[in-house]
Amino acid sequence: MTIWEPAGLAGSGPRYLALADAIGADIAAGRLGPGDRLPPQRDLARRLGVTVATVGRAYQVAARRGLLTGEVGRGTFVAPAPAPAPAGAAPVLDVAAVHPPGHGPVHRAVAPILHRLAADPHAVGAEDADAVRHRIAGARWMAHAGWRPEPDHVEVTAGGQHGLAAALAAFAPPRHVVVTTELTNPGLLAAARLLRVELATVPSDAAGPRPDALDRLCARRRVAALHLHPTLHNPTGLTVPAERRRELAAVATARDLVVIEEDPFGALLPDRPPPVAAWHARTVHLSGLTKTLAPGLRIGYRHAPPSLAEPLRAAARALAWAPAPLVAEVATQLVLGGHAHQLAAARAAELTGRAALARELLGDRVAAPGPAPFAWVRLDRDAEAVTALARRRGVAVAGTDEFAARRGAQAGLRVSLSADDRTVRTALRALARLLPA
Structure with missing residues (x-):
């Protein structure tokens, strides 16, 4: 068993999420490696001064993120490092991040500015x-x-x-x-x-x-x-x-x-x-x-x-x-x-069309359609499970846990409308097949 515990669970929001984030941070930093066994839930709960349920839920979230694996009778372990994707494998459709693409019209507007600055x-x-x-x-x-x-x-x-x-x-x-x-x-x-x-x-x-x-x-x-x-x-x-x-x-x-x-x-x-x-x-x-x-x-x-x-x-x-x-x-x-306001207006028109498509494919579960660079999809079941299922189907979305400032917040998915048009359309259609009517 690895003698491990996080430095602390400071900050706001659900403590189970803070613990899941700490597990991920220590894996990324190399303080936890593939195959390392985490402490039993009861032991870690006692050391951190939290409930066993808090630790259990943190382990579940980390497992859904692909960080941990559990073996009945043996315990909880850091998951093996992911194998390289096989040649020809379909890439994951990333509609989790909402950053604008940052190319095309924006590049064309910025290029002459940079040329002028370089000359002076x-x-x-x-x-x-x-x-x-x-x-x-x-x-x-x-x-x-x-x-x-x-x-x-x-x-x-x-x-x-x-x-x-x-x-x-x-x-x-x-x-x-x-x-x-x-x-x-x-x-x-x-x-x-x-x-x-x-x-x-x-x-x-x-x-x-x-x-x-x-x-x-x-x-x-x-x-x-x-x-x-x-x-x-x-x-x-x-x-x-x-x-x-x-x-x-x-x-x-x-x-x-x-x-x-x-x-x-x-x-x-x-x-x-x-x-x-x-x-x-x-x-x-x-x-x-x-x-x-x-x-x-x-x-x-x-x-x-x-x-x-x-x-x-x-x-x-x-x-x-x-x-x-x-x-x-x-x-x-x-x-x-x-130029900035012109670019924003063109982007808003594009996003409004994509929001209408999201509403068409996903129905009334899509909240507040408009020119936001994302659509919020309301759920009546565990967002973590739906997020994990979507990932297995090749679609990366952001679930409630990433936005919840308190436990029990409304379940939902944030689906980015900011990626290229083909990615957005393909991802929305895949989610429409995934979610019940």
Whole structure:
């Protein structure tokens, strides 16, 4: 038996998922090797101070991920390293990741910018001069529905995840919680685990997070911040209407909360309602180009009032110091030249067509069709089992566990619509055969 246990199960979300993630991390790092036997569930539960059921479920999740195998009467072992795929084997259709393809029209728009920059050795690097233009570009990218952020209140980040992690680091003090939805952005879960931030959840209805539930939670717990993803929510695709945004802003104002508002897909929906930042001053509004245009454009924009700026700036510098100047300059030229919004509009039209196909093939189980780069497929059974079955049939999708901030969250699959057209269509048809009518 391997004498193994993780360094800790810090962070938020279900503890069984944290343990399953720790198993995967130690396998990837070589601390657990193929054939190593894991401790019996009861022994590990006692050492970690969790229930046997928590360890058992973690082992099950790790097994479904292909990390562990079990032998009756012998125990649980690290699975053998996967054998190379046989020649001619059909590749897995990956509709789990939602990154845009990052080629075609985006490459054609970026190429002349890079050529111009290459011809001018002084085009990048004058930080003081560049910073003003970058902030103007960020303000223009984020503006919508009458909301016009001041460029002086905008900062450029090394992508949306950088901005999100900095906001958590700045505004989640010990013994306080950050509130989010029961299904939420996996980036939030990862950052909360790393920074040892405790998450609490509020239920949602058809319009989004419930303000009454948020207010009751604030009365019971020490809430530091509210995390929202109100436009094309990841993973459900829901867009929260304006009235609900105003109601949430009212609770945040009454309870003196910082709001961390993510908007990574907002440019795909230019007629979206105003952001919560339009009604609640203490809002950190996060956007960027990465999830809309191309993964290589890892640039984010953060808007916040002056009262929040310094702790955000200090946290951002500690985490990544600053974004890459070259990428920031490319992003600025795309936005100020009008290309970024044009590319987003073309991508939204393509995604709307794919969402309609998902609805046609998978029916009413597809939630909130629209220009999101994914479709959320509601399930009435264990998402882990369906995800594993889909993988065996050659389709990789993301299941509830990747998004659950609490146990018992709605079961479902997030199916990416961002891959090439043939992959998306083939994967949707395979899932239609897999799921019961």
